[in-house]
Amino acid sequence: MVERTQKQKPVSSRAEDDVVEAPASTVTGEKLKAELDDLLDEIDGVLETNAEDFVKSYVQKGGQ
Amino acid sequence: MAIPKVCGIETEYGILVRGADNNPVSASSLLINAYLHTHMRKVGWDFGGEHPGNDARGFSLGDGFAPDVELHLVNAVLTNGARYYVDHAHPEISTPECLDAREVVVWDRAGEQIVRASMHAARAMLPDDAEILCHKNNSDGKGNSYGCHENYLVSRDVPFGRIVSQITPHFVTRQVVVGAGKVGCELPGMDFDEVPFQISQRADFFEEEVGLETTMKRPIVNTRDEPHCDAAKYRRLHVIVGDANMSEVATFLKVGATAIVLAMIEDDEMGDDFALANPVAAIRQISHDPSLKRTVLLRSGRRLTALDLQWGLLERARKYERSRGLVSVGEAVGAEVLDSWESVLTGLESDRDSVADVVDWVAKQRVIEGFAERHGLRSADPRLKAVDLQYHDMRVDKCLADRVGLRTIVDNDEVTHAMTNPPTTTRAYFRGRCLAKWPGNVVAANWDSLVFDVGRDPLRRVPMMEPLRGTAEHVANLIDSSDTAAELLQRLGA
Numbered sequence: 296m297v298e299r300t301q302k303q304k305p306v307s308s309r310a311e312d313d314v315v316e317a318p319a320s321t322v323t324g325e326k327l328k329a330e331l332d333d334l335l336d337e338i339d340g341v342l343e344t345n346a347e348d349f350v351k352s353y354v355q356k357g358g359q
Numbered sequence: 360m361a362i363p364k365v366c367g368i369e370t371e372y373g374i375l376v377r378g379a380d381n382n383p384v385s386a387s388s389l390l391i392n393a394y395l396h397t398h399m400r401k402v403g404w405d406f407g408g409e410h411p412g413n414d415a416r417g418f419s420l421g422d423g424f425a426p427d428v429e430l431h432l433v434n435a436v437l438t439n440g441a442r443y444y445v446d447h448a449h450p451e452i453s454t455p456e457c458l459d460a461r462e463v464v465v466w467d468r469a470g471e472q473i474v475r476a477s478m479h480a481a482r483a484m485l486p487d488d489a490e491i492l493c494h495k496n497n498s499d500g501k502g503n504s505y506g507c508h509e510n511y512l513v514s515r516d517v518p519f520g521r522i523v524s525q526i527t528p529h530f531v532t533r534q535v536v537v538g539a540g541k542v543g544c545e546l547p548g549m550d551f552d553e554v555p556f557q558i559s560q561r562a563d564f565f566e567e568e569v570g571l572e573t574t575m576k577r578p579i580v581n582t583r584d585e586p587h588c589d590a591a592k593y594r595r596l597h598v599i600v601g602d603a604n605m606s607e608v609a610t611f612l613k614v615g616a617t618a619i620v621l622a623m624i625e626d627d628e629m630g631d632d633f634a635l636a637n638p639v640a641a642i643r644q645i646s647h648d649p650s651l652k653r654t655v656l657l658r659s660g661r662r663l664t665a666l667d668l669q670w671g672l673l674e675r676a677r678k679y680e681r682s683r684g685l686v687s688v689g690e691a692v693g694a695e696v697l698d699s700w701e702s703v704l705t706g707l708e709s710d711r712d713s714v715a716d717v718v719d720w721v722a723k724q725r726v727i728e729g730f731a732e733r734h735g736l737r738s739a740d741p742r743l744k745a746v747d748l749q750y751h752d753m754r755v756d757k758c759l760a761d762r763v764g765l766r767t768i769v770d771n772d773e774v775t776h777a778m779t780n781p782p783t784t785t786r787a788y789f790r791g792r793c794l795a796k797w798p799g800n801v802v803a804a805n806w807d808s809l810v811f812d813v814g815r816d817p818l819r820r821v822p823m824m825e826p827l828r829g830t831a832e833h834v835a836n837l838i839d840s841s842d843t844a845a846e847l848l849q850r851l852g853a
Contacts, residue, residue: 327712331729334763338730338746341757346745350500353748356383356448358371358505359573359599 361622361687365456365512365826368467371449371505378489383448390450391433394477436804438779438795440787449505455787459689460615462782464607465769469777495603496751497560502545504564507603513594517625523569523580525624528633530579530600531642532665534559536703537613539602540720542747554647555738558720560602562646568638587806589824605760607768608717615696618688623679634658716766723750789829792838800844813845
């Protein structure tokens with residue numbers, strides 16, 4: 296959203312907007328990315344070691 | 360006025376044996392028996408070996424749940440009022456009857472903990488390297504599906520045709536809020552990677568708008584008419600169209616919003632203007648479009664997105680709340696459902712990441728996409744399917760849903776308590792308490808009756824045809840103050 300708004304604004308007002316908007320959105324964005332990175336690190340650690348075989352062996356009988 | 364929406368969930372878990380013979384039927388039996396041996400004073404009984412009906416006065420087994428029970432398989436009733444059994448080739452837990460959506464979350468989570476305890480107990484009965492793995496999901500990615508069914512009490516007075524036509528738009532579109540997400544496509548005639556990621560586990564398996572089947576040609580609205588209570592007054596709407604959820608808020612919304620929509624239908628406040636031109640095509644199309652941008656055709660000729668339809672239903676529910684109130688679903692719970700429903704729709708529309716802590720498919724998609732990007736994987740890579748499967752893995756050290764930051768709404772102590780104790784608000788209270796206090800005297804149990812053997816002929820059947828009788832308020836004192844089952848029966852006048 297923020298990005299889209301900024302693109303529509305004339306170049307002259309951009310610097311001003313950045314002061315107000317950029318820190319908040321960057322912090323949120325960075326926090327989310329850092330969280331996702333931590334999560335992906337953890338997933339790398341707990342994912343089945345032979346994921347391909349696991350997926351292949353995962354066969355269920357149909358139920359209801 | 361809509362009647363109380365007594366409700367519950369039945370979950371069939373995926374099951375896999377590693378390091379030993381992978382027979383899902385015997386593995387399911389072993390799993391459940393291991394739990395019963397370890398955690399209950401008495402092994403649950405096999406209904407097939409007992410014929411209490413032959414001896415009890417006025418008892419007809421035919422109105423119990425005999426018809427859908429495979430008699431040679433394990434079938435137990437737990438002290439929390441739940442049923443734990445082998446269905447087809449899966450272990451299945453039915454929660455006890457609950458009064459509202461929040462209670463369903465508590466006993467559904469208790470069911471997960473029972474499965475986890477069962478997996479642990481089963482290890483002692485298997486060779487050293489062997490283990491039984493359970494997954495709370497609905498498909499194996501190879502075209503085989505198994506269900507997570509919901510049940511709601513509905514008045515018999517409501518014409519069934521009205522329920523079918525007016526609930527369908529919700530059943531087709533609610534997946535955007537409560538879908539569990541799936542890597543790949545299982546729709547016959549389409550390639551697995553034609554849909555790299557879709558919203559629902561189950562949508563690929565629905566072929567009819569309405570019908571009796573549950574294992575083939577599955578219908579969006581199931582017509583099974585087996586109320587397990589007074590059939591002259593009630594129906595039990597048996598809902599087979601949902602995904603099993605890992606997110607507590609998703610379970611809460613799945614049951615809570617559906618209960619409200621049903622109350623609106625019961626009070627004839629729903630109307631037919633959301634009717635879809637082709638519900639079966641729409642349920643698949645919506646599931647296959649995580650962008651949420653595609654529209655579906657309504658019978659009126661309008662085209663709306665699933666989100667538009669959900670907003671429309673929410674708006675109608677708000678209006679219903681103002682005009683009729685939400686007593687039938689619990690006023691506080693109902694109000695919470697509406698707020699939560701609105702915040703999820705808002706998030707899906709404007710800031711997808713903001714609902715990654717409550718919407719299963721969004722949480723899963725975020726991880727799948729991040730994982731693919733990190734490792735440079737193409738959409739058909741089996742490691743992405745492994746992440747999908749492992750999201751639902753019941754092993755504590757492997758479950759990804761436990762790691763993605765899902766918000767919880769019930770606390771662990773409450774869940775632990777619910778593993779062995781029934782809700783106090785429904786007839787499940789009477790069932791669970793009697794089983795806990797007099798395990799040697801209860802010789803058969805089903806949803807609408809308990810059969811006691813107190814040492815004198817004949818066996819005594821206590822009917823429980825009213826889902827809201829037998830609550831703690833009605834019978835707690837009676838059970839507490841009866842020393843023996845015989846005394847209880849005498850005081851009940853049974």
